[in-house]
Amino acid sequence: MSKEIQGFSKMSKKEKIQWMAKNFLYANPIDVMKEFAGFWHDNIEAQKLLDGFSENTLTNFPVPFGIAPNFMINGEIYAVPMVIEESSVVAAASNAAKFWLSRGGFKAKVISSTKVGQVHFQFDGDKEKLFFLFNTEIKAKLLQAVKPITANMEKRGGGVKDLELIDFTSIEPDYYQIRCYFETVDSMGANFINSCLEEFGKSLVDIISNDARFNLEEQSIEVIMCILSNYTPECVVKAEVECNVDELGSFDDGKMKAREFAARFAKAVRIAQIDPYRATTHNKGIMNGIDAVVLATGNDFRAIEACAHTYAARDGQYRSLSECTIENNIFNFSLTIPLAVGTVGGLTSLHPLAKRSLEVLGNPSAHRLMEIIATVGLAQNFAAVKSLTTVGIQKGHMKMHLTNILASFQATDAEMEKARQYFEDKTVSVSGVREYLLDIRK
Numbered sequence: 101m102s103k104e105i106q107g108f109s110k111m112s113k114k115e116k117i118q119w120m121a122k123n124f125l126y127a128n129p130i131d132v133m134k135e136f137a138g139f140w141h142d143n144i145e146a147q148k149l150l151d152g153f154s155e156n157t158l159t160n161f162p163v164p165f166g167i168a169p170n171f172m173i174n175g176e177i178y179a180v181p182m183v184i185e186e187s188s189v190v191a192a193a194s195n196a197a198k199f200w201l202s203r204g205g206f207k208a209k210v211i212s213s214t215k216v217g218q219v220h221f222q223f224d225g226d227k228e229k230l231f232f233l234f235n236t237e238i239k240a241k242l243l244q245a246v247k248p249i250t251a252n253m254e255k256r257g258g259g260v261k262d263l264e265l266i267d268f269t270s271i272e273p274d275y276y277q278i279r280c281y282f283e284t285v286d287s288m289g290a291n292f293i294n295s296c297l298e299e300f301g302k303s304l305v306d307i308i309s310n311d312a313r314f315n316l317e318e319q320s321i322e323v324i325m326c327i328l329s330n331y332t333p334e335c336v337v338k339a340e341v342e343c344n345v346d347e348l349g350s351f352d353d354g355k356m357k358a359r360e361f362a363a364r365f366a367k368a369v370r371i372a373q374i375d376p377y378r379a380t381t382h383n384k385g386i387m388n389g390i391d392a393v394v395l396a397t398g399n400d401f402r403a404i405e406a407c408a409h410t411y412a413a414r415d416g417q418y419r420s421l422s423e424c425t426i427e428n429n430i431f432n433f434s435l436t437i438p439l440a441v442g443t444v445g446g447l448t449s450l451h452p453l454a455k456r457s458l459e460v461l462g463n464p465s466a467h468r469l470m471e472i473i474a475t476v477g478l479a480q481n482f483a484a485v486k487s488l489t490t491v492g493i494q495k496g497h498m499k500m501h502l503t504n505i506l507a508s509f510q511a512t513d514a515e516m517e518k519a520r521q522y523f524e525d526k527t528v529s530v531s532g533v534r535e536y537l538l539d540i541r542k
């Protein structure tokens with residue numbers, strides 16, 4: 101039987117599920133239908149809205165939506181919505197938030213919020229003439245050409261900030277690009293930027309192909325593509341915490357004193373600065389927190405991820421995004437990260453839970469949201485490195501994972517409660533939990 105299909109997108113949701121079950125699953129199609137339908141939204145309008153976000157949707161894929169309370173950021177308290185499936189993340193963020201709450205909280209500040217787009221083109225001709233005319237005439241004409249698109253954005257305080265012609269011909273024959281800089285205020289701005297870029301592309305060809313100062317070869321300028329760049333090294337925010345080393349307290353039931361902890365913590369961050377293997381995991385811990393808030397607020401976590409890792413490698417080696425210093429007995433831990441997020445437009449207002457998340461955060465501006473997200477990334481990183489350099493990560497992780505293991509053995513509520521008490525002072529493992537359940541089920 102052929103597994104290929106024509107016209108799949110035209111089929112009803114039920115037909116799609118049946119076709120999938122018949123062709124790709126060994127389960128009974130009736131059971132599959134029940135399972136998938138079990139995750140449909142009761143409210144038909146709400147389901148229609150979700151279906152509209154994507155194509156060929158069969159059902160919804162629920163992921164926990166949690167809250168990490170007690171985040172003091174720039175003197176204000178936030179409860180931060182987080183959407184994530186990894187069991188220990190919200191607990192770790194909440195612990196770090198509480199830890200710093202009694203030590204002055206987090207400080208966060210947007211450094212700049214410039215976004216970037218590119219018009220990539222081929223030009224076979226006189227480079228100097230191109231640069232001269234670009235800077236004296238063409239740039240102004242391009243900016244004029246996008247006025248109908250930028251009018252509204254300008255009213256909100258944004259728009260096109262600058263255009264720069266860049267010569268790549270020493271690496272790729274005839275290849276140039278116009279790098280375009282934008283301010284998109286509270287929106288992530290992808291649609292606005294791409295609309296401007298496509299207009300720049302069309303106008304560029306129009307201007308050069310109709311200018312007699314360019315010869316025929318030059319007039320056959322070709323635009324290859326126009327698209328925003330998800331690398332936004334000038335859309336950057338810094339979050340930090342700071343306290344006297346002695347204020348850090350003691351760890352591992354008093355076995356590790358503040359001074360030793362601070363030194364071990366700073367060393368761990370330093371290791372992530374110099375070794376890409378460790379840096380990747382270290383930054384993954386940061387992204388645990390960042391992605392969870394980005395998702396909860398309806399922002400694009402793929403864009404945030406792609407950008408963060410390029411930024412982490414900006415000097416040619418992949419490094420930790422966070423830094424730790426101990427100077428004059430002051431412990432300082434900071435995270436500087438590019439975050440191109442929005443609080444208007446896109447899913448932020450369309451997805452009812454994204455809208456709620458933003459409401460919980462006090463309907464922040466994009467700048468404030470950048471500060472909140474960077475703070476959660478820093479808190480997450482603090483929690484992970486604190487565990488790693490004190491009691492180790494598995495103690496907390498496996499405690500949280502215990503619920504998942506118990507669920508996989510269909511433990512009842514009473515069994516779960518008993519098991520939690522039993523494993524309170526024991527190492528959690530899948531086989532240990534299996535044996536324990538067999539024992540109490542005897």
Ligand code: MEV
Nearest residue numbers: 381382384385484485493
């Ligand atoms: C696990 O999701 C994240 C950590 O591995 C991060 C780290 O090692 O820093 C705990």
